[in-house]
Amino acid sequence: MIIKNCNMKKIMESGQCFRINKIDTNKYLVISKDLACIAKQIGNDTEIKCNKKDEDYWLYYFDMMQDHDTIGSTFIKDDKYINDAVNFGKGLRLLKQDNYECLVSFIISQRKNIPAIKTSIESLSSTFGEKREIFGVEYSTFPSIEQLYGKSLKDKFGLGYRAEYLEKLVEKLYRKEIDLEKIKQMNYNKGLMELKKIKGVGDKVANCVLLYSLNKENAFPIDIWMQRIIDNEFNGEFPFEKYKHYKGLLQLYMFYYERYK
DNA sequence: GACCAGGGTATAG
DNA sequence: CTATACCATGGT
Numbered sequence: 001m002i003i004k005n006c007n008m009k010k011i012m013e014s015g016q017c018f019r020i021n022k023i024d025t026n027k028y029l030v031i032s033k034d035l036a037c038i039a040k041q042i043g044n045d046t047e048i049k050c051n052k053k054d055e056d057y058w059l060y061y062f063d064m065m066q067d068h069d070t071i072g073s074t075f076i077k078d079d080k081y082i083n084d085a086v087n088f089g090k091g092l093r094l095l096k097q098d099n100y101e102c103l104v105s106f107i108i109s110q111r112k113n114i115p116a117i118k119t120s121i122e123s124l125s126s127t128f129g130e131k132r133e134i135f136g137v138e139y140s141t142f143p144s145i146e147q148l149y150g151k152s153l154k155d156k157f158g159l160g161y162r163a164e165y166l167e168k169l170v171e172k173l174y175r176k177e178i179d180l181e182k183i184k185q186m187n188y189n190k191g192l193m194e195l196k197k198i199k200g201v202g203d204k205v206a207n208c209v210l211l212y213s214l215n216k217e218n219a220f221p222i223d224i225w226m227q228r229i230i231d232n233e234f235n236g237e238f239p240f241e242k243y244k245h246y247k248g249l250l251q252l253y254m255f256y257y258e259r260y261k
Numbered sequence: 262g263a264c265c266a267g268g269g270t271a272t273a274g
Numbered sequence: 275c276t277a278t279a280c281c282a283t284g285g286t
Binding site: 106112116165199200221222255 | 267268
Binding site for chain 3: 158159163
């Protein structure tokens with residue numbers, strides 16, 4: 001499968017997911033849930049190699065039916081910073097991730113830098129997930145709810161005070177007191193409320209989960225970097241009324257630009 | 262060895 | 275409603 005106008009290096013660095021790793025020149029291992037694929041960069045396009053039975057999963061994951069550069073070009077208006085960010089981020093894509101993995105990952109993410117987040121997730125995966133292989137490349141699956149249930153997460157995974165957030169979350173998921181598929185059916189505001197009931201989930205983490213895994217493409221997570229942009233470039237108030245449609249992709253461009261420009 | 266990290270909670274005012 | 279202390283640890 002070929003994804004046109006797709007830059008895997010940028011997606012890997014974009015901070016929306018934490019399990020894409022470079023394994024060779026222009027080659028990346030992409031892991032999601034218990035699945036993996038190999039992504040090869042060929043010019044502006046990316047070729048995805050995966051198991052035949054998983055093709056639909058990756059089609060959805062990469063949102064292959066849409067051209068995100070085209071959506072991004074609709075943000076180009078009269079604002080220099082945003083125009084620069086969109087041009088700088090050509091090839092970025094908004095992925096459609098697994099909601100459980102996404103929620104766990106972003107609870108871990110608070111007050112951590114991206115390398116530290118990745119270390120914690122890999123450590124959890126290699127401990128509680130399963131070892132698998134795709135086209136000769138080994139990987140560990142993301143641990144399922146059942147695989148994490150009842151496990152002590154303190155002290156071993158660099159989680160710090162987040163360990164008890166996760167333990168409580170896993171317990172509620174296991175008992176089906178939290179149903180992310182149900183939240184996926186809700187509108188943005190209702191979903192935001194439901195997610196924020198979870199201990200350790202505030203505005204930012206909830207918006208990440210809504211945007212990256214619950215198909216709410218107008219969610220707009222504001223972290224330290226985004227707040228910095230809003231303060232320095234927009235006098236403390238972002239003009240949301242000018243960018244109503246697909247704000248989440250715009251947020252991705254801004255975050256990426258601010259970090260790597 | 263300081264400083265910061267894709268924040269959230271609890272408490273005080 | 276806003277302001278502030280505190281949180282536990284790793285990366286740079």
